[in-house]
Amino acid sequence: xxxxxxxxxxxxxxxxxxxxxxxxxxxxxxxxxxxxxxxxxxxxxxxxxxxxxxxxxxxxxxxxxxxxxxxxxxxxxxxxxxxxxxxxxxxxxxxxxxxxxxxxxxxxxxxxxxxxxxxxxxxxxxxxxxxxxxxxxxxxxxxxxxxxxxxxxxxxxxxxxxxxxxxxxxxxxxxxxxxxxxxxxxxxxxxxxxxxxxxxxxxxxxxxxxxxxxxxxxxxxxxxxxxxxxxxxxxxxxxxxxxxxxxxxxxxxxxxxxxxxxxxxxxxxxxxxxxxxxxxxxxxxxxxxxxxxxxxxxxxxxxxxxxxxxxxxxxxxxxxxx
Amino acid sequence: xxxxxxxxxxxxxxxxxxxxxxxxxxxxxxxxxxxxxxxxxxxxxxxxxxxxxxxxxxxxxxxxxxxxxxxxxxxxxxxxxxxxxxxxxxxxxxxxxxxxxxxxxxxxxxxxxxxxxxxxxxxxxxxxxxxxxxxxxxxxxxxxxxxxxxxxxxxxxxxxxxxxxxxxxxxxxxxxxxxxxxxxxxxxxxxxxxxxxxxxxxxxxxxxxxxxxxxxxxxxxxxxxxxxxxxxxxxxxxxxxxxxxxxxxxxxxxxxxxxxxxxxxxxxxxxxxxxxxxxxxxxxxxxxxxxxxxxxxxxxxxxxxxxxxxxxxxxxxxxxxxxxxxxxxxxxxxxxxxxxxxxxxxxxxxxxxxxxxxxxxxxxxxxxxxxxxxxxxxxxxxxxxxxxxxxxxxxxxxxxxxxxxxxxxxxxxxxxxxxxxxxxxxxxxxxxxxxxxxxxxxxxxxxxxxxxxxxxxxxxxxxxxxxxxxxxxxxxxxxxxxxxxxxxxxxxxxxxxxxxxxxxxxxxxxxxxxxxxxxxxxxxxxxxxxxxxxxxxxxxxxxxxxxxxxxxxxxxxxxxxxxxxxxxxxxxxxxxxxxxxxxxxxxxxxxxxxxxxxxxxxxxxxxxxxxxxxxxxxxxxxxxxxxxxxxxxxxx
Numbered sequence: 001x002x003x004x005x006x007x008x009x010x011x012x013x014x015x016x017x018x019x020x021x022x023x024x025x026x027x028x029x030x031x032x033x034x035x036x037x038x039x040x041x042x043x044x045x046x047x048x049x050x051x052x053x054x055x056x057x058x059x060x061x062x063x064x065x066x067x068x069x070x071x072x073x074x075x076x077x078x079x080x081x082x083x084x085x086x087x088x089x090x091x092x093x094x095x096x097x098x099x100x101x102x103x104x105x106x107x108x109x110x111x112x113x114x115x116x117x118x119x120x121x122x123x124x125x126x127x128x129x130x131x132x133x134x135x136x137x138x139x140x141x142x143x144x145x146x147x148x149x150x151x152x153x154x155x156x157x158x159x160x161x162x163x164x165x166x167x168x169x170x171x172x173x174x175x176x177x178x179x180x181x182x183x184x185x186x187x188x189x190x191x192x193x194x195x196x197x198x199x200x201x202x203x204x205x206x207x208x209x210x211x212x213x214x215x216x217x218x219x220x221x222x223x224x225x226x227x228x229x230x231x232x233x234x235x236x237x238x239x240x241x242x243x244x245x246x247x248x249x250x251x252x253x254x255x256x257x258x259x260x261x262x263x264x265x266x267x268x269x270x271x272x273x274x275x276x277x278x279x280x281x282x283x284x285x286x287x288x289x290x291x292x293x294x295x296x297x298x299x300x301x302x303x304x305x306x307x308x309x310x311x312x313x314x315x316x317x318x319x320x321x322x
Numbered sequence: 323x324x325x326x327x328x329x330x331x332x333x334x335x336x337x338x339x340x341x342x343x344x345x346x347x348x349x350x351x352x353x354x355x356x357x358x359x360x361x362x363x364x365x366x367x368x369x370x371x372x373x374x375x376x377x378x379x380x381x382x383x384x385x386x387x388x389x390x391x392x393x394x395x396x397x398x399x400x401x402x403x404x405x406x407x408x409x410x411x412x413x414x415x416x417x418x419x420x421x422x423x424x425x426x427x428x429x430x431x432x433x434x435x436x437x438x439x440x441x442x443x444x445x446x447x448x449x450x451x452x453x454x455x456x457x458x459x460x461x462x463x464x465x466x467x468x469x470x471x472x473x474x475x476x477x478x479x480x481x482x483x484x485x486x487x488x489x490x491x492x493x494x495x496x497x498x499x500x501x502x503x504x505x506x507x508x509x510x511x512x513x514x515x516x517x518x519x520x521x522x523x524x525x526x527x528x529x530x531x532x533x534x535x536x537x538x539x540x541x542x543x544x545x546x547x548x549x550x551x552x553x554x555x556x557x558x559x560x561x562x563x564x565x566x567x568x569x570x571x572x573x574x575x576x577x578x579x580x581x582x583x584x585x586x587x588x589x590x591x592x593x594x595x596x597x598x599x600x601x602x603x604x605x606x607x608x609x610x611x612x613x614x615x616x617x618x619x620x621x622x623x624x625x626x627x628x629x630x631x632x633x634x635x636x637x638x639x640x641x642x643x644x645x646x647x648x649x650x651x652x653x654x655x656x657x658x659x660x661x662x663x664x665x666x667x668x669x670x671x672x673x674x675x676x677x678x679x680x681x682x683x684x685x686x687x688x689x690x691x692x693x694x695x696x697x698x699x700x701x702x703x704x705x706x707x708x709x710x711x712x713x714x715x716x717x718x719x720x721x722x723x724x725x726x727x728x729x730x731x732x733x734x735x736x737x738x739x740x741x742x743x744x745x746x747x748x749x750x751x752x753x754x755x756x757x758x759x760x761x762x763x764x765x766x767x768x769x770x771x772x773x774x775x776x777x778x779x780x781x782x783x784x785x786x787x788x789x790x791x792x793x794x795x796x797x798x799x800x801x802x803x804x805x806x807x808x809x810x811x812x813x814x815x816x817x818x819x820x821x822x823x824x825x826x827x828x829x830x831x832x833x834x835x836x837x838x839x840x841x842x843x844x845x846x847x848x849x850x851x852x853x854x855x856x857x858x859x860x861x862x863x864x865x866x867x868x869x870x871x872x873x874x875x876x877x878x879x880x881x882x883x884x885x886x887x888x889x890x891x892x893x894x895x896x897x898x899x900x901x902x903x904x905x906x907x908x909x910x911x912x913x914x915x916x917x918x919x920x921x922x923x924x925x926x927x928x929x930x931x932x933x934x935x936x937x938x939x940x941x942x943x944x945x946x947x948x949x950x951x952x953x954x955x956x957x958x
Contacts, residue, residue, distance in 0.1 A: 187700060189699065192685065196678045199680040202674060203675055203676050204678060205656070206667065206669055206675055207657070207678075266679070
């Protein structure tokens with residue numbers, strides 16, 4: 001009864017969490033524009049979009065994993081490792097597309113390993129991906145010889161600096177990825193099975209859904225997307241560092257959680273994640289523009305995440321009570 | 323009862339004009355109830371009437387939106403479960419509130435963890451054993467087992483033990499019998515009566531009206547959140563009165579057993595299970611179900627019925643046995659394979675095994691269809707028309723397909739889950755306790771639905787601990803005990819009493835069979851164990867000696883006394899040897915367990931010409947052998 005009353009009062013989207021987070025993102029942008037004259041410059045906006053691409057791509061994989069009730073702590077390290085792999089292949093003069101496909105395949109393979117350990121052997125996602133995180137980072141150092149690799153072929157820059165109708169292709173790729181993921185999660189068997197797995201895997205299995213496949217798949221996607229994100233990052237800075245992607249997993253998890261997903265699985269949306277990514281990137285960007293010391297940025301970001309979630313919880317509590 | 327004896331009734335808890343609003347909807351509006359010492363009050367109402375909400379408010383699990391609660395004459399701090407526990411109010415919850423990773427022992431004494439002071443586990447263990455002993459489950463519920471490994475019924479027993487351990491003055495039993503067998507219910511009622519006579523106030527929430535009549539002194543009835551009858555003596559009520567109060571109208575006979583269709587046995591067998599084993603619960607299960615038939619799978623909780631269903635459905639590893647669908651052998655290792663072979667299953671625990679809580683009614687409805695769909699999309703579109711027809715047939719609100727399934731009553735949820743399977747048109751549908759926690763109005767609708775499903779040619783297997791339901795709904799009943807199928811009988815030849823006897827706890831069927839074989843090996847002839855009910859012999863186990871002609875008895879079958887070779891013996895049922903007209907000699911000995919529970923008869927029948935043993939010595943041997951087996955079992 002309550003649901004129908006509310007949906008009569010205003011369209012469902014307005015009352016949704018994604019909408020509130022969109023509101024928060026817009027408010028944040030306005031505040032930043034008011035206090036910093038540099039915020040609304042074309043250069044800075046492109047900067048924000050560039051940063052959103054890397055985090056945004058990783059957050060898509062993280063959303064799938066979290067929707068199944070899991071977590072992937074390894075994305076940052078996997079991204080770093082795959083970046084090194086990509087750089088080495090490029091230095092070996094492999095064609096750029098081939099090198100990219102190999103690096104992405106490498107990320108997918110690592111994800112497959114985690115997924116199998118979690119879904120088939122029933123190990124805790126937190127522990128498995130924690131282990132993989134340590135392994136991938138260590139391998140990144142070993143394979144790179146503890147040095148950053150620069151002097152990548154100039155052609156790699158094309159995936160960032162080409163524009164279509166004035167929009168950089170990496171931004172187009174990001175939006176297309178979100179659109180495709182939104183469609184997949186909402187309207188396909190696979191996407192709905194991901195939700196069902198996170199919500200109640202036992203019931204999903206008993207209803208004849210392929211819970212094993214769709215418990216593993218998110219980790220594969222997460223690993224592959226970490227490599228894709230790193231490819232864009234490499235194209236921006238034109239060098240691969242073994243520490244690359246450090247703590248990316250924390251930003252990605254924060255973005256997904258700000259976007260309203262439940263860490264218990266089954267609840268969340270990809271649109272919410274996109275909002276979460278924008279909010280995260282804008283906060284970092286704004287703090288940089290304001291000249292806040294990098295050492296204080298962690299405190300600021302942490303506090304903003306917690307306050308956003310607390311506000312959200314208070315809102316849902318109130319709407320549940322009345 | 324006490325009031326009628328002229329004693330003054332002492333009100334322990336008074337709840338006046340309690341209102342509770344959930345997101346704009348009234349779960350309770352001005353409901354009232356008074357609970358007196360030395361009385362058991364039935365709290366009745368259809369699903370969604372607010373019984374559970376009222377119980378939870380009294381126990382402090384929920385704060386009321388408005389209203390007054392007095393306990394021992396003083397206002398009760400509302401909304402604090404801890405405060406309620408401290409004042410002496412305990413709840414046996416319907417959806418069990420147990421910590422799944424903790425042991426049975428720890429769960430029973432969980433409330434003590436909230437009290438200051440040191441815990442003595444040795445003392446708790448002894449107390450727990452005493453409580454479980456009272457419940458008759460000291461051997462069935464190992465104290466150190468984790469609760470997550472228990473079945474729904476065992477969890478319910480832990481929940482009851484937990485409330486008893488509190489020694490509270492007021493205990494609310496919220497559908498405690500939903501997953502208990504008749505014997506267990508009887509035991510619970512004994513305990514409840516003892517608590518009442520010890521000066522406690524009890525509230526009993528149940529959908530089973532016969533139980534309400536059996537145990538309550540008075541009833542309070544809720545309808546749509548309001549009290550429509552308060553504190554009415556049970557003795558003056560009829561079943562019809564109660565139902566009229568509950569639903570606001572009259573309901574006809576709930577059960578309409580279909581007349582046995584002519585040539586019913588000509589229908590093809592759809593599912594045939596032979597020698598199924600899935601240790602530890604399922605040892606040797608065989609049954610078959612025909613097209614369009616409703617088969618009941620009866621027995622006690624823990625007999626292995628749910629586990630058998632899960633093994634057939636690919637949810638549980640099978641150690642042996644054969645499953646055939648339409649004559650073709652299948653070996654499903656996952657529900658996907660079982661569904662592919664044409665099996666659908668509504669599992670016992672609705673919330674845990676059937677519902678996807680974060681999905682809408684529509685998506686829950688289409689879930690099995692989506693799983694079966696081969697393709698990229700969700701596969702809803704090709705079945706939309708069937709779904710719309712089903713929704714209308716089931717009286718589901720078509721405009722609320724996008725609401726969360728959790729907002730609906732238990733009965734409505736169950737209809738959606740059943741519809742989920744109907745949508746993919748299985749050849750066999752297995753339903754495990756389909757009416758658990760469902761009110762009488764919806765129950766009737768579910769029975770109607772199942773009959774309709776059967777008429778459409780789907781074979782239906784219903785697992786139920788409610789024997790009245792089994793007898794009313796099913797054409798044929800297969801009884802399970804200790805993991806063995808021990809009887810396969812037409813429902814028309816069974817009564818609730820004989821079904822209870824068949825399913826009654828006894829030493830395992832395997833040992834009894836061995837005992838009979840020993841008898842036959844020593845004396846020859848035919849040894850059998852069975853129940854004698856009027857002029858029928860319900861045969862449970864048979865052993866036949868080599869070289870002697872078969873008597874034609876078979877285990878799990880009902881034989882009319884006149885059709886057997888020993889009509890005189892069955893009619894006399896007296897100690898000593900009975901010789902039939904054709905010279906056959908039979909000795910019958912009555913068996914009972916230590917609690918004096920009837921366990922039927924053991925018989926040895928010798929063809930003419932055999933050496934006749936001393937009857938008294940033989941009878942003594944039969945009973946001692948049986949007792950020996952029994953004590954072995956208990957020590958095990």
